[in-house]
Amino acid sequence: MAVIESKVYAASAIRPKLRPALAQQSEVPQVTEIAAESGYAAWVSGFRGRALSQGISEATLQKAFSGAKYLPDVVRRDRNQSEFTKTLWDYLDSAVSDARVRNGKAALQQNASTLNAIEKQYGVEKEIVAAIWGLESAYGSYRGDTDIVSALSTLAFDGRRGAFFEQQLIAALQILQSGDVSARNMKGSWAGAMGHTQFIPTSYLDYAVDHNGDGRRDIWSDDPTDALASTAAYLSKFGWVTGMPWGVEVILPDGFDYTLADRSILRMPSDWARLGVTDTKGVPIRDFGSASILLPAGAEGAAFMIFKNFEVLERYNTADAYVIGVGHLGDRLRGEGPIKANWPRGDRALTFDERKELQDRLTRAGFTTKGVDGRIGPNTIDAVRAYQVAKGLTPDGYPSLRLLERLR
Numbered sequence: 001m002a003v004i005e006s007k008v009y010a011a012s013a014i015r016p017k018l019r020p021a022l023a024q025q026s027e028v029p030q031v032t033e034i035a036a037e038s039g040y041a042a043w044v045s046g047f048r049g050r051a052l053s054q055g056i057s058e059a060t061l062q063k064a065f066s067g068a069k070y071l072p073d074v075v076r077r078d079r080n081q082s083e084f085t086k087t088l089w090d091y092l093d094s095a096v097s098d099a100r101v102r103n104g105k106a107a108l109q110q111n112a113s114t115l116n117a118i119e120k121q122y123g124v125e126k127e128i129v130a131a132i133w134g135l136e137s138a139y140g141s142y143r144g145d146t147d148i149v150s151a152l153s154t155l156a157f158d159g160r161r162g163a164f165f166e167q168q169l170i171a172a173l174q175i176l177q178s179g180d181v182s183a184r185n186m187k188g189s190w191a192g193a194m195g196h197t198q199f200i201p202t203s204y205l206d207y208a209v210d211h212n213g214d215g216r217r218d219i220w221s222d223d224p225t226d227a228l229a230s231t232a233a234y235l236s237k238f239g240w241v242t243g244m245p246w247g248v249e250v251i252l253p254d255g256f257d258y259t260l261a262d263r264s265i266l267r268m269p270s271d272w273a274r275l276g277v278t279d280t281k282g283v284p285i286r287d288f289g290s291a292s293i294l295l296p297a298g299a300e301g302a303a304f305m306i307f308k309n310f311e312v313l314e315r316y317n318t319a320d321a322y323v324i325g326v327g328h329l330g331d332r333l334r335g336e337g338p339i340k341a342n343w344p345r346g347d348r349a350l351t352f353d354e355r356k357e358l359q360d361r362l363t364r365a366g367f368t369t370k371g372v373d374g375r376i377g378p379n380t381i382d383a384v385r386a387y388q389v390a391k392g393l394t395p396d397g398y399p400s401l402r403l404l405e406r407l408r
Helices: 033-055 057-063 072-083 090-094 098-109 114-121 126-137 148-160 162-178 201-207 224-239 268-272 308-314 321-333 352-364 379-389 401-407
Strands: 247-251 291-293 303-306
Touching: 033 057, 033 072, 033 148, 033 162, 057 148, 072 148, 090 114, 090 321, 098 114, 098 126, 098 321, 114 126, 126 224, 126 321, 126 352, 148 162, 162 201, 201 224, 308 321, 352 379, 352 401, 379 401
Parallel strands: none
Antiparallel strands: 247 303, 291 303
């Protein structure tokens, strides 16, 4: 799964976008739907030779494409997704709603023996596995109904990220060839993610497991066993530490040096405690391992001490909102309470154009963001923080609308 540098997420999304969703984009000329369908057919014809050269059989290709077709709505959604954003707190209101917590506790109870066995085998807490399940498909209630071969071939033909989607299409054909699922039962999201926990095809090939021992790695059926085990296997592969929190909400002391709230600054919790950083009850946090301080909504929002398991969850999706959503939902499923701190609910998220404007204005003011692409990653946060330090502002690195208005 590719690393995404952005903290921006689609307004309608609870599950993650396809992993490289924020890769470099280029403008693609609009074509009529009829012309696109004709071009798609020609593309499929050319693709067959490339697929055959990579070991895909003619029989597999026949089955895969017999019902496949060009999906114009998939192209529209792919091109428009960067324009729609919501704030972290609005995202969490949905991702960790009372209904999602309630349904998650019911799902834990209904699948207790399966999840306990998965936790024992892979060392990933069942609440975290369930939280991913909850965010990805609302505990299996919506796994996506888009034909995966159609979606991936449409996106590969479209060409904006053609090489990536063709790689995913080849992987999907390899899955079909293995017999784990039939072509028309291989369904998922418009962007190619599949099953209860929304694996993309290459991740399925590398990490999916047959936990129930029926000879198939089946993440599509109503039985979530293989999907949940595959998720735990994935997290375990990338270094999940049993018993370590993803993060802990903390209280920062008066006078805290906000330049220390930087992912690159790692200290043991006992060291942070010496600076006055405690949990929300005023108790020093145990030395689970080195940790950094994260301010996902700036100094006016909640603060978290985050550990290695935060980085492991980022392998699933690197958006801070998603990782915090999974982690906090897992905490709630374990019986913990809501986030204590208030959020700056008077703020709104910057639009895509406003993010680009912020980067441009920072760079022209001498605080380079190393690119103007509308994606808020470490380079932009560093530039924001440098500007805040220079202007005597709280250096929390938060790219707010108020900061943009000050730059104007």
